[in-house]
Amino acid sequence: MSIDVKTVCLGILSLGDGSGYDLKKRFESTFGHFFQAGYGSIYPALAQLAETDLVSCCEVLEEGKPAKKIYRITESGRHELVKTLESTTPTHKIRSEFLAVLYFAELIGPAQLDRIINHRVGEMQDVLRLLDELKHDSAADQGPGPRFVRGFGETILRAALDYIETHRAELCAGHEGHEPKLQPVSRTAT
Amino acid sequence: MSIDVKTVCLGILSLGDGSGYDLKKRFESTFGHFFQAGYGSIYPALAQLAETDLVSCCEVLEEGKPAKKIYRITESGRHELVKTLESTTPTHKIRSEFLAVLYFAELIGPAQLDRIINHRVGEMQDVLRLLDELKHDSAADQGPGPRFVRGFGETILRAALDYIETHRAELCAGHEGHEPKLQPVSRTAT
DNA sequence: CCGATACATATCGAGTTGATAGGTTTCTAT
DNA sequence: ATAGAAACCTATCAACTCGATATGTATCGG
Incomplete structure (x- = not known):
C-alpha cells in the first residue's frame, strides 16, 4: 500500500474521531500546504476504510440537524496505519x-x-x-x-x-x- | 483551459519537433522537478492535439528502425499556446x-x-x-x-x-x- | 426576513498515475 | 561471436484524484 488519501484519513482519525466534513477541514488547515484532498476522495476513502474494518462508523442523528457519520479508528486500523507508514518509501511531488x-x-x-x-x-x-x-x-x-x-x-x-x-x-x-x-x-x- | 499535460506538450513542441518518446525525455530532464508526465498522459495528449490541429503529425519509417511519429506545432497551435498561458492563473501544488x-x-x-x-x-x-x-x-x-x-x-x-x-x-x-x-x-x- | 455562510453527504466526468505489454536496435562485457 | 542489457518507440488499462456540482438544513448578520 502507498500513502494515499485513505492512509492519511486513517492517520487523522488516529488523532480523534470525526465526520467526512471534519476531515476535509483538517485537510485544509493542517495538510493543505503539502497534501490536498477533496470530498471526491475523502468519502470513498472512508467508505473503503469502513468496509475493511479499519474504522467504525456510527450515524449520529441530532434532532433538527443534518445527519452525520462519525468515524472512529479501530485497533486493526491502528496496526494497519503503523504498518503502512513504516513499509513505504514515501514520495514528494510538485506539480506546478x-x-x-x-x-x-x-x-x-x-x-x-x-x-x-x-x-x-x-x-x-x-x-x-x-x-x-x-x-x-x-x-x-x-x-x-x-x-x-x-x-x-x-x-x-x-x-x-x-x-x-x-x-x-x-x-x-x-x-x-x-x-x-x-x-x-x-x-x-x- | 488550464495548464495540463496537453498544454505543456504544446509548449515543449514550440521549442522543436519530437516524438512522444522524446517528449517523455524532456519531461524527465527539464520538467521532472516540478511537473511530471508519463506515457499514459503524453500519448493521449498528443492524439488530442493532433485531432484539433494544434500539432501536425508525420510518421517516419526509417528502414530497420521502429516507426515513430514526429509531432510539430502548427500556427494555430502557437496561438492557442500563448492564449492558454496568458489566460490562466496557474496553480502550484505539493503532494508529499x-x-x-x-x-x-x-x-x-x-x-x-x-x-x-x-x-x-x-x-x-x-x-x-x-x-x-x-x-x-x-x-x-x-x-x-x-x-x-x-x-x-x-x-x-x-x-x-x-x-x-x-x-x-x-x-x-x-x-x-x-x-x-x-x-x-x-x-x-x- | 433575506441572503450568505456553515454544516453535512454524495456523485460524476475528466484527467493523471504507474504498471504493463510488445517490439526493434545498439551497446557491452565475457 | 553472442548473450543480455539498455535504449528506442508506441500504446493501453485499472485505480486513483480533482473540481465542480447537486441537495439539503441551520444559523447569523444586516
Missing part, C-alpha cells in the same frame, strides 16, 4: 502549473507575467499566515511531527518568496523594450 | 507522502524514520545534480524562463535539505529512549 508557465515566460506579455507572479506570491503569503496561526492556535499540531512539517512548509515558502522577489526582474529581460511576440490576446477569452 | 508520513513520526520506529529521511535526502541530491547538469549542458534551457525555473528548484531544494539536516534530530525527540509504540512490524509485509 506556475513554474510551467514561467518556463515559457518569453511568450507572455509583461503585464500578464506580473499578474501571474503577484497572484502566486499572494497565495504563498496566505499559506504562511495559515501556518503561523496553526503554530499558535491549534492544540493538535504541537507534537514533534506536526512541528517539523509546519517548519518545513514555512522554510520552503520563505525561500520561494525570497527567490521570486530577487529574480523576477530577470524574467522580463527577454522582452524588455519590445512588444509581446504575438498580438495581445483578449482578456475575456475562455 | 514524505511530509504526511513525518507528520505521524511518533508512530514510527527511529530506524524506519532514518531510512525514510535518508532516502528522501538522496532523491533531493539527485535532482540537484540533474539541475546542475542542465545548467551547463542543455542548450535548450538557457533562456530567462528556463533559468528562472531551474534556479527556483535549486533554491527550494537547498533550503529543504538544510532544514531537514538542522531539524531531523527534533523528530526523534518523541520516542527517545523508549521502544516504538507498537511491536515493530515485519519488513516483508506488503
Whole structure:
C-alpha cells in the first residue's frame, strides 16, 4: 500500500474521531500546504476504510440537524496505519502549473507575467499566515511531527518568496523594450 | 483551459519537433522537478492535439528502425499556446507522502524514520545534480524562463535539505529512549 | 426576513498515475 | 561471436484524484 488519501484519513482519525466534513477541514488547515484532498476522495476513502474494518462508523442523528457519520479508528486500523507508514518509501511531488508557465515566460506579455507572479506570491503569503496561526492556535499540531512539517512548509515558502522577489526582474529581460511576440490576446477569452 | 499535460506538450513542441518518446525525455530532464508526465498522459495528449490541429503529425519509417511519429506545432497551435498561458492563473501544488508520513513520526520506529529521511535526502541530491547538469549542458534551457525555473528548484531544494539536516534530530525527540509504540512490524509485509 | 455562510453527504466526468505489454536496435562485457 | 542489457518507440488499462456540482438544513448578520 502507498500513502494515499485513505492512509492519511486513517492517520487523522488516529488523532480523534470525526465526520467526512471534519476531515476535509483538517485537510485544509493542517495538510493543505503539502497534501490536498477533496470530498471526491475523502468519502470513498472512508467508505473503503469502513468496509475493511479499519474504522467504525456510527450515524449520529441530532434532532433538527443534518445527519452525520462519525468515524472512529479501530485497533486493526491502528496496526494497519503503523504498518503502512513504516513499509513505504514515501514520495514528494510538485506539480506546478506556475513554474510551467514561467518556463515559457518569453511568450507572455509583461503585464500578464506580473499578474501571474503577484497572484502566486499572494497565495504563498496566505499559506504562511495559515501556518503561523496553526503554530499558535491549534492544540493538535504541537507534537514533534506536526512541528517539523509546519517548519518545513514555512522554510520552503520563505525561500520561494525570497527567490521570486530577487529574480523576477530577470524574467522580463527577454522582452524588455519590445512588444509581446504575438498580438495581445483578449482578456475575456475562455 | 488550464495548464495540463496537453498544454505543456504544446509548449515543449514550440521549442522543436519530437516524438512522444522524446517528449517523455524532456519531461524527465527539464520538467521532472516540478511537473511530471508519463506515457499514459503524453500519448493521449498528443492524439488530442493532433485531432484539433494544434500539432501536425508525420510518421517516419526509417528502414530497420521502429516507426515513430514526429509531432510539430502548427500556427494555430502557437496561438492557442500563448492564449492558454496568458489566460490562466496557474496553480502550484505539493503532494508529499514524505511530509504526511513525518507528520505521524511518533508512530514510527527511529530506524524506519532514518531510512525514510535518508532516502528522501538522496532523491533531493539527485535532482540537484540533474539541475546542475542542465545548467551547463542543455542548450535548450538557457533562456530567462528556463533559468528562472531551474534556479527556483535549486533554491527550494537547498533550503529543504538544510532544514531537514538542522531539524531531523527534533523528530526523534518523541520516542527517545523508549521502544516504538507498537511491536515493530515485519519488513516483508506488503 | 433575506441572503450568505456553515454544516453535512454524495456523485460524476475528466484527467493523471504507474504498471504493463510488445517490439526493434545498439551497446557491452565475457 | 553472442548473450543480455539498455535504449528506442508506441500504446493501453485499472485505480486513483480533482473540481465542480447537486441537495439539503441551520444559523447569523444586516
